[in-house]
Amino acid sequence: MRISRGPSEGYVRSKVPKGFHLEIARKIQTALAGRVIEDDLISIDSVDLVTGIDVAYINRGSTEIGVSVASTYSISKSLIIEWSCWIGPIYFPYVPTLLSFRELKPVVNAYLRLRTKSQVILIDGHGRAHPYRLGIASHFGVCMHIPTIGVAKSLLYGRVDRVEGPILDISTDEVIGWAIQCAPSKPTYVSVGYGLSLRSAVDLVKRLCVGSQMPIPILHSHNMANNLKKRIIGKLMSKASINELDNECRISMSNYL
């Protein structure tokens, strides 16, 4: 049994940058959450191409660099058919419940560089399993109008009573996601991002988790992001050099088309 209530507003306020208006951010999240569709916009059985996106970070004093990768997996071919990357500066800190404000830009940029568009996007993080019902997966889905699923390794908000079972809202008992176990002793938390039912989301993620905590598309993006990161570490990070690194990564991803 595991319980999480999410961070207090006081804690969140203390972490947010000066000049950032939390009350406005909450209004945006609430408004966008109201536009989330939880029905199947596509038939889950017809899905073949699934994209997974992940972001790695490089920290050096005051400068922070984001390395994002999007990988598209073909279920019928059992292969990653394409991947893309983006490298750029990150300005917003990690604040629980506000992950979108930090990661949405790198996630979207990596996605937009894919040549072949897929039918479903898997994003590391939650979807509806969020105190304001708008985790990064839902934020991405509502903005891009593409079916998305949130896949996380730990809980941000909600209650889970069984190893495999529903993620319930602490106060309303509403089902906001589902916990599954694809890897021994390692939970995988699935929640609707946009344009899919929870049932379909869970089915698809289960199909893509081959004995690992995370599904293949996200796993591949995670590995690629870390590989790129290793090649970058050691180099300087001025404004111009960051842009150069981004151009280099664009070239390397083009070589795989």
Next chain:
DNA sequence: GCGACAG
């Protein structure tokens, strides 16, 4: 009162 807390 203290601590919880996606990546």
Next chain:
DNA sequence: ATCTTGTCGC
């Protein structure tokens, strides 16, 4: 998530 030494297991 990232940083980071030694340690355990295949």
